[in-house]
Amino acid sequence: MSSTPPPLKAIHVPGGPVPPGSSRRTANGGEEQPARPPKFVTSNMSFYYGAHQALFNINMTIPERAVTALIGPSGCGKSTYLRSLNRMNDIIEGTRVTGDVLLDGQDIYASDVDVVALRKRIGMVFQKSTPFPKSIFDNVAYGPRIAGERRRSTIVDLVEHCLKQAALWNEVKDRLRDSAMALSGGQQQRLCIARALATSPEVLLMDEPASALDPASTARIEDLIFELKQNYTIVIVTHNMQQAARISELTAFFCLGRLVEIGVTRQIFTNPEQKETEDYITGRFG
Amino acid sequence: MSFSIDEDYARRLKRRHLASRVFERACLVVTWSSVTILAVLLGLLLYQAWGWLDLAFLTRHNHYEADRAGVLSGVWGSCWLMLLTAFLCVPVGVGTAVYLEEYAKPNWLTRQIRLNVANLAGVPSVVYGILGFTVFVRFFGLFDRPQTYALNFGMTSIEFHLPLGAVILSGGMTLALLSLPVVVIASQEALRSVPASLRHASYALGATRWQTIWNQVLPAATPGIATGVILAVSRAVGETAPLVVLGAATQISFNPGRINSVVDIVRSPGKLANVPFDSFTALPLLIYGWVNEIDAERFAHVAAAGIIVLLGLLLLMNGAAIYIRQHFRRKIRW
Ligand SMILES: Nc1ncnc2c1ncn2[C@@H]1O[C@H](COP(=O)(O)OP(=O)(O)OP(=O)(O)O)[C@@H](O)[C@H]1O
Ligand SMILES: [Mg+2]
Numbered sequence: 001m002s003s004t005p006p007p008l009k010a011i012h013v014p015g016g017p018v019p020p021g022s023s024r025r026t027a028n029g030g031e032e033q034p035a036r037p038p039k040f041v042t043s044n045m046s047f048y049y050g051a052h053q054a055l056f057n058i059n060m061t062i063p064e065r066a067v068t069a070l071i072g073p074s075g076c077g078k079s080t081y082l083r084s085l086n087r088m089n090d091i092i093e094g095t096r097v098t099g100d101v102l103l104d105g106q107d108i109y110a111s112d113v114d115v116v117a118l119r120k121r122i123g124m125v126f127q128k129s130t131p132f133p134k135s136i137f138d139n140v141a142y143g144p145r146i147a148g149e150r151r152r153s154t155i156v157d158l159v160e161h162c163l164k165q166a167a168l169w170n171e172v173k174d175r176l177r178d179s180a181m182a183l184s185g186g187q188q189q190r191l192c193i194a195r196a197l198a199t200s201p202e203v204l205l206m207d208e209p210a211s212a213l214d215p216a217s218t219a220r221i222e223d224l225i226f227e228l229k230q231n232y233t234i235v236i237v238t239h240n241m242q243q244a245a246r247i248s249e250l251t252a253f254f255c256l257g258r259l260v261e262i263g264v265t266r267q268i269f270t271n272p273e274q275k276e277t278e279d280y281i282t283g284r285f286g
Numbered sequence: 287m288s289f290s291i292d293e294d295y296a297r298r299l300k301r302r303h304l305a306s307r308v309f310e311r312a313c314l315v316v317t318w319s320s321v322t323i324l325a326v327l328l329g330l331l332l333y334q335a336w337g338w339l340d341l342a343f344l345t346r347h348n349h350y351e352a353d354r355a356g357v358l359s360g361v362w363g364s365c366w367l368m369l370l371t372a373f374l375c376v377p378v379g380v381g382t383a384v385y386l387e388e389y390a391k392p393n394w395l396t397r398q399i400r401l402n403v404a405n406l407a408g409v410p411s412v413v414y415g416i417l418g419f420t421v422f423v424r425f426f427g428l429f430d431r432p433q434t435y436a437l438n439f440g441m442t443s444i445e446f447h448l449p450l451g452a453v454i455l456s457g458g459m460t461l462a463l464l465s466l467p468v469v470v471i472a473s474q475e476a477l478r479s480v481p482a483s484l485r486h487a488s489y490a491l492g493a494t495r496w497q498t499i500w501n502q503v504l505p506a507a508t509p510g511i512a513t514g515v516i517l518a519v520s521r522a523v524g525e526t527a528p529l530v531v532l533g534a535a536t537q538i539s540f541n542p543g544r545i546n547s548v549v550d551i552v553r554s555p556g557k558l559a560n561v562p563f564d565s566f567t568a569l570p571l572l573i574y575g576w577v578n579e580i581d582a583e584r585f586a587h588v589a590a591a592g593i594i595v596l597l598g599l600l601l602l603m604n605g606a607a608i609y610i611r612q613h614f615r616r617k618i619r620w
Contacts, residue, residue, distance in 0.1 A: 088490060093392075120492030130487040132502060143491040146501070192487075199492055 036063035039203060039233040040085060045099035047080055049092065054080045056257045057099070062250075067225060067234045069244035069265065072254035073280065078237045081254070082205050085235065086122040087115050103203075120147060123196030123232075127208040129188035131180035131195075136163075136172050139180045139191055143199035158198055166194035167224055186217025193224065204228065206236040210243065222247050241281060245269050253277045334590035343591055347539040348572060352584035355576070357595050362541040363454070363566035364599060368523045370458030370562065371465060376515055378462070379469030380504075383511075386470075387477040388499055407467035415531030418460025423532055425449035442556030446563035452533040454542055455562035460528050465518035472514020476507035509614040516607035520600045526570040536575035538567040569596040 040062040047055035055077045062068045070078040083089045084097060087108060101108050108118055120143070132139050140159040149155055159176070163169040168190040172183070180191055189209055196204060206225075210218040225234060225247050238244050244251055245265060252262040253276070261274045272278045291299075346356025382403070390396040420426060425448065432447040450456045480503050488498040504511075543561035545551055551558060573592040579585035 086490065088486065091486065091489060116492050116494050118492075119490055124490040126483065126487065126490075128483060130483040132484065132487065133506065142488075142493075142501070146491065146493045146497045195491065 036066055038062065039064040039104065040235075041100070041102040041105075042081075043100045043102075045084070045097065045101055047077070047084055047089070048096040048098075049080075050094040054257050055084070058259050060252060060259055060262055062233065062235060064233050065229060065231065066249040067229050067236060067247050068250040068252065069248035070235065070237045070252050070254060071239070071241070071244050071280070072260075074239075076254040077257045078254050079207050082124075082207055082235060082237055085203070085205055086119050086124055088119075088124065090115060120199045121201055122203040122205060123199060123201035125189070125192050125196055125204065125206045125209045127211055129185060129192050129212075131183070131188050131191055133179065133181055135177050136180045136183070136191060137176040140195050140198050143195060147199065162194040162197045163191075165197055165228070166190045167220060168194055184217075186213045186220065189213060189217070189221060190224065193221075197228075201232070203233045203235070206234065208237050208239060211239065218243070241269070253280065255280070331590045331593055334587050335594050338587040339591035339594055343588075344595070348537055348567065348575075350537070352579070352581055352588050355585075355588045357569065357572060357592055359538045359541055360567050360569040360572040360592070361595065361599070362545070363538075363568040364523055364570075364596070366454050366542050366561055366566065367457050367461060367568055368519055368603070370454060371461040371522055372515060372519045374458060374462035375465045375469050375519070379466050379515070380473050380511060382466075382470045383473030383477055384499060384504075387474050388495070388503070403467050403470050407471060409467075410527075411464055411525045412527045412531060414460055414464040415528030417463065418456055418528060419531050419533065422450050422456035422459050423452055439556075439559075442559050444559045444563065450563070452535070452565060453563050454566045456532055457529060457534060457566065457568070458562070460532060461519075461522040461525065464525065464528060465515075465522045468518035468521070469511075469515050472518065473507070473511045476510025476514065477503060479510065480506045505614075509611045512610040512614070513607050516603055516610070520603040523568075523603075524570055524596065524600060526574045529568055529571050530574065534567060534571055535565060536567050536571050538565060542566045569599065 038061045040060075042058050042060045045055060045058040046053060058081065070081065072078055080089065084101060085103075085108075089095045089097070097109055103118075103121075107113070132142060134142075137159055140162050141155045144155055144158055149158075160169065160173075163172065168187060171187060172178075172191075180188065183191060189212075193204075193209070210221045213221065222243065225236065228234060236244075236248065248265045250262060251265045251268040253260045253268065253272075253274070255276055261268065261272060261277045263273070268277060269281060272281065343356050344361070345358055346354065347359045348357075349355045386396060386400060386403075390399075429449050432449060432451060434445065434447050437444045437446075446453075484502050484506060485498055488502045493501070542564040543557045543559075544564075545557050545561065569592060573589050573596065576585045576589040576592060
C-alpha cells in the first residue's frame with residue numbers, strides 16, 4: 001500500500017508554473033532547475049491521537065525553497081502531518097509520534113529540541129485567519145516582541161517590511177493602529193502571513209490558507225506564495241487542484257493517513273503512478 | 287389561504303401556535319411578578335426612609351439615638367473592605383483559575399481541587415466568619431494577649447496588633463476567602479471561553495506558554511473575569527454574618543485610618559498604611575444593628591435609609607462591572 005519512494009538526497013524541481021497575473025517568470029521557466037537540498041525529511045513517521053492512528057509510516061522529503069502541496073480527501077491527515085512539522089500537535093493532549101522528522105538533518109522530536117525556538121523557525125498560517133484582537137501593527141510586531149526585540153525602530157522597520165512582503169502595506173499603511181479585526185477576510189489572511197514572516201522563519205506551513213477567500217484574494221495569496229518561495233520553504237495544504245497545480249513544485253497525495261504518492265506536480269497531475277491518485281485528481285474519488 | 291394544507295395539519299398547527307403564545311405569556315407573568323415584588327420592596331424602603339435619608343445621615347457617624355444616627359463610618363468601612371477584598375482575591379483567584387485551566391494536568395488531584403472549589407462556593411458565609419475569626423482575629427489563640435507592634439517608615443508609622451483582632455484586614459481577608467470560589471469559577475469560565483485558535487496562533491509564532499497566557503488569553507478573558515470579580519465582591523460586601531462573627535463593632539465614630547475624604551489621602555498618603563489595621567464598621571453591620579435596636583419604630587426608618595445607601599453602593603459596583611465589560615469588549619473587538 002505505502003509504496004513510497006525512499007528519501008532522496010536531493011530533489012530535482014522544475015520551475016513551477018507561473019500563476020496568472022504574475023510578471024515574475026523564471027528565465028529558464030519550464031526547464032529543470034538545480035537540485036534542491038532537502039529541508040524536511042520524515043521517515044517511517046506515524047502519528048496517533050490517543051489510540052487513533054492518524055498517520056501511517058510516512059516517508060517524505062520536502063525540498064528547500066520550493067512549494068510542496070499536500071492534497072487528499074478530507075480527514076486523510078494532511079493537517080495532522082503539517083502540524084507535526086512544527087510540533088503544534090504537542091498542544092493536543094495525548095498525541096504521539098513515532099519515526100523521525102528531520103529539519104536540516106536534525107530530529108525535531110529529539111528531547112533537547114526547544115519547541116519555542118523550533119516554532120520561531122517554522123511559521124504557520126491557519127485555514128481560518130486568526131488575527132489577534134490587537135492593532136494591525138501589534139499583530140505583526142508580536143513575534144519579534146515575544147522573542148525579546150525591544151528596539152522600537154527595528155520593530156517599525158520590520159513591520160513595514162513584512163507587510164510589504166505580504167502585499168498588504170499599501171492597504172493598511174495609514175491605519176496601522178486600527179484593530180486587525182476590522183480588516184476583510186483576505187486582508188486578515190495576508191496579515192497572518194505578514195505576522196508569520198516577522199519572526200523571520202525558514203519555513204512557512206499553510207493549512208488551506210485561501211479556502212475561505214474569494215477568487216481575487218486567492219489570486220493575491222497565490223502571487224504572494226510565488227514570491228515567497230524564493231526565500232522560504234513552503235508546505236501548503238489545499239483542496240483546490242488547480243491551486244496545487246499552479247503554485248507547487250511538488251505534490252504529495254495523502255489518503256487514509258498514508259502517503260500514496262509524492263512527485264513533481266506536473267507529473268502527479270498528468271501522469272500519476274498510482275491509480276488512487278488519478279481517481280482523486282480526476283474527481284472520481286473523495 | 288392560497289396554498290392547501292391538510293385539515294389535520296391545520297388543526298395541529300393552531301394548537302402549536304396556541305401553546306407558543308401561552309408559554310410566552312407565562313414567561314411574561316413570571317418576569318413581571320419578580321419585577322413587581324422588587325419594585326414594591328424598593329417602594330416600601332423609600333417610603334420608610336423618606337425624611338431620614340439626607341445629607342446629614344450620610345455625613346454622620348452612628349449614634350444610639352435614632353435621629354442622630356448616620357452611615358459615614360459604615361460607608362468608608364464598606365468601601366475599604368471592598369477594595370481590600372478585591373485586591374486580595376483577584377491575584378489568588380485568577381492565579382488559581384489560570385493554573386487549573388492552563389497548566390494543571392487532568393489527574394486525581396486537580397479533579398479534587400476543581401470539585402472542592404465548586405463545593406466551597408456553596409459554604410454558608412457564617413462558616414467563613416468562624417474561619418476568619420479563628421485564623422485572622424485570634425491567630426488560633428496562640429497569643430495570650432494582643433501585642434502591639436509599630437513599624438516606622440520615615441514619615442509614616444504603622445501600628446498593628448498580633449493577633450490582628452477585628453480590623454479591616456481580618457474582614458478583608460475573610461471576605462476574600464468568601465468570594466474566592468466564585469472568582470475562581472468565573473475566571474475559569476472566562477479562560478475556557480477564549481478561542482483555542484488564539485492560543486494556537488500565539489504558540490505558532492514561538493511564544494512560550496506564559497507569553498501566550500499573558501498577552502493573549504488573559505486580555506481576552508478580562509471582561510469575564512472582571513464581571514465575576516465584581517459580582518463576587520459586591521455579594522461579599524453585602525454580607526452581615528461573617529462580620530458579626532468576626533466581632534466588628536457598630537458603634538464606631540471614626541473612619542478607618544482617620545481618612546475622612548479623598549483629599550486626606552492625597553494630602554497624607556501615609557495614612558493609607560494604617561487603614562488595614564484599624565477597627566471598622568460596615569453598612570450591613572449598621573443595618574443589622576439598627577434592626578435590633580429597642581426603639582424599633584424609629585430605627586426602622588434609619589435601617590431603611592441605610593439599606594438604600596447599601597443598595598446604591600452595590601448598584602454603583604454593578605455599573606462599574608458593566609462599564610468594564612463594555613470597555614474591554616470594545617477594545618478586543620472579535
Ligand atoms: N484533535 C484531534 N483529536 C483526535 N483526532 C483528530 C484530531 N484532529 C484530527 N483528528 C483525526 O485525524 C484524522 C486526520 O485529520 P486531519 O485534520 O489531519 O485531516 P485533513 O486531511 O486535514 O482533513 P481536512 O481536509 O478535512 O482538513 C481524522 O480522522 C481526524 O478525525
Ligand atoms: Mg485539514
